[in-house]
Amino acid sequence: MTGGAPTPGASPRTPGVLETLEFPAALERVAAHAVGPLGAARVTHRVPSTDPGTVRDALAQVAELAALLLTDDGIRAEPVPDIAAVVELLGVPGSALEGAALAGVGRTLVAARVVAAELARLETDAPRTAALRVKLPPKALEQRLAASLDGDGQVLDGASRGLAHARRSVRDARARLVQKLEAMLAALDPAERAPDAAVTVREGRYVIPVRSTARARIGGIVHDESATRATVFVEPPEVIELGNALRAAEGAQQREVLQVLRDLTELLRPESEAIAAAWEMCIAFDDLCARARYAVEVNGFAPSIGPGALEIRGGRHPLLVPDAVPFDLVLAPDEFTVLVSGPNTGGKTVLIKAVGLLVLMAQSGIIPPIGPQSVLPVFTDVFADIGDRQSIAASLSTFSAHVAVLRDILDRAGAGSLILLDEIGSGTDPAEGGALATAVLQTLTRRRAVTLATTHLGALKQLAADTVGIVNASLQFDAETLTPTYRLLKGVPGRSYGLAIARRLGVAAPVLEIAERAVPRAERTLDALLASVEARARELEAREQELAARDSALRADAERVETRATEVAAREQEVKARASGLERQAREQARAYLLEARRKVEEALGRARAAVDEATAKEARRLVEKAIEQTAGETAGDPAREGWMSLDELKGARKASPSTALHHPRPPSTARAPSVDAAAEISLIGLRVAEAEPLLVKALDDAVSADLPYLRVIHGKGTGALRQFVHERLAADSRVTRFGFAPPNQGGHGVTIVEFRA
DSSP states (O other), rough: OOOOOOTTTTTTTSTTTHHHTTTHHHHHHHHTTOHHHHHHHHHHTTOOOOOOOHHHHHHHHHHHHHHHTOTTTTTTOOOOOOHHEEEEEEEETTOOOOHHHHHHHHHHHHHHHHHHHHHTTTTTHHHHHHOOOOOOOHHHHHHHHHHHTTSSSSGGGGHHHHHHHHHHHHHHHHHHHHHHHHHHHSSOOOOTTTTTTTOOEEEEEEEEEEEGGHHHHHHHHEEEEEEESSSSEOOOOHHHHHHHHHHHHHHHHHHHHHHHHHHHHHHHHGGGGHHHHHHHHHHHHHHHHHHHHHHHHHOOOOOOOOOSSSEEEEEEOOEEEEEEEEOEEEETTTTEEEEEETTTTTTOOOHHHHHHHHHHHHHOOOOSSSOOOEOOOSSSSSEEEOOOHHHHHHBBOOHHHHHHHHHHHHHHOOEEEEEESSSSOOSSSSSHHHHHHHHHHHHHHTTTTTEEEEOGGGGGGGHHSSSEEEEEEEEEEEETTTTEEEEEEETOOOOOOOOHHHHHHTHHHHHHHHHHHHHHHHHHHHHOOOOOOOOHHHHHHHHHHHHHHHHHHHHHHHHHHHHHHHHHHHHHHHHHHHHHHHHHHHHHHHHHHHHHHHHHHHHHHHHHHTTTSHHHHHHHHHHHHHHHHHHHHHHTTTOOOOOOHHHHHHHHHHOOOTTSSSSSOOOOOOOOOOOGGGGGGEETTTHHHHHHHHHHHHHHHHHTTTTOOOEEEOOOOOHHHHHHHHHHHHHHHHHHHEEOOGGGGGGGGGGOOOOOOO
16 A cells, blocks of 8 residues: 555645646545545645556555446445544543444444455455455354344343343333423413423422412422523422432443443453554455546556556546546656647647646556557656745846746656646746756756656757657647647647737737748748648548548458358258258158058058958959059059068068968959159169179169168069079168068069058
């Protein structure tokens, strides 16, 4: 933490540097993100550190938590009351805390337990933040405080048995006293009672209001009287003892309350250090959360801290965010002085104050509004000479005040110093002021002090060309509208535009002509050169913007084409997948239809074989023909599946007598056999066995590959040798489920129909 770090440049010889740069106002912006007044005060009291390690660790801790806040906005600190005096009093033996102070401790312990749980949750993702966690006092302390005190610090009846008894005694004594007074008031004559009379309290004693004329008759002690003295508040003698009893009960109650407060204080005293640490943890976490939330709000990036040249990228003035125009100020290793020139109201002063604020905030452990890849050295001293330092009391003119500050800077500044000079050399004769400014800037440059100076003096614009380490810069100005754009241009001096502004404001042309002739030739030449440079820069910038817009359009078109190509490819894949699915579904449906047709035909054949007479055989044939007709439509042109026989049936048929038919005879069918696809049929007629074998094997392979349910093999009747070879080849093929001759009307014994395994 940088709370105790020294303030750069804030010595008695350079008073008010932080105020000059409006550093307190910048801290207020950060403190607004704290949840409690103590956390906000911790932020506003931060001061810059000159230790690079301390600064680096503080910024790393803030950056770590800020990164988490981008995705987890639920991270919250807890506000705590100010218990600094309470913690100090706990260190005094024999002291007793008031109820309100003890209640504040209770609230602190509850908040600390919530914060500790939050820090424990962040231990994995934010170890630097979790390092704030401390060991808490026993939970029994906050439980005891909660059971003994209400939110305002009033001691509850349940704090102790003695207190509960004492308060019960007070209530009983008060009730007896009030009851007695009400009875006496009711017994008075209406002329003796005050209007709207009721029992009340005066000077801590319960009294009744009566007419002053009845005072002597009633007697007792008068504790007060009305403004008109017509009414007196009397404590009758009959209730004095009851009042004394009430006072005694209240005294006993107060003693019990004090005893409870002493007991609670003694309970906390051994844990005073743990209580202080828990309280500090809550404040430190609130301070850290405020700085992290500020970094997120301004979109700040933690700069690199260490040796090297000043590099500010995307810097913005902290008090002008979010409306500030970002600037880049990148110094080379051999550049130490930046001389900013240009017209009034162009933003020169705002620029150098922004640089100072960004540096001071970073060295105070606050991520300033700068972009990534920024590098900030740690400055041991910061000096600023900005604004009018005229002092009537000190008999100092504006120029004298500036010279006094310059003298102090020259006495103390060196390597590691940041110096901000506004309008250096102004307030006196331009020639002498320019000469003094030249000497000061050259001296500071030789000392390797980082200096940012603004000027209107034309003589200083040539200084960068003559002195190593000094570089010109300007804030861009629109020459056509004569309005600033606040864009920093390094390496180019700025024009003052004094005569151009005068012309725009209506100064007479003859006057301006005289003024232009009075400008030295060298300055007119330089101004013309700067004007041409600015015009060329505007042209290049416009060209760059045009090319950037064209490049952006081309990128957008390319992205659209790529997106369209991706969509088309995805659509193509989807169509292919659907087509493949439909094809597979169609094959499965066709196979199911064919298998169902075969089942019906086989059932019909079974009924035909079971026929015992001619009439039954005729009826069976009729049923077979009907089944064939039904399945022909369902299979969409597939051949009728009749006359099937298993391998066992074929072997049995070979052993039977030649006169035994494998199928019952049936009359030729008048139905026309459906056409067969070429892939489902192979003809071997006229071929020898050796010639037929490769054709048969290929036909079987093709049918299986095409997932055909059957294959028609046409071998003819002839001598039977080719048929026998076909049957033996089919019997040896494991892919064949069964085979048999075709029905008589489809080729009979000259054709074998083969069925494959599913």
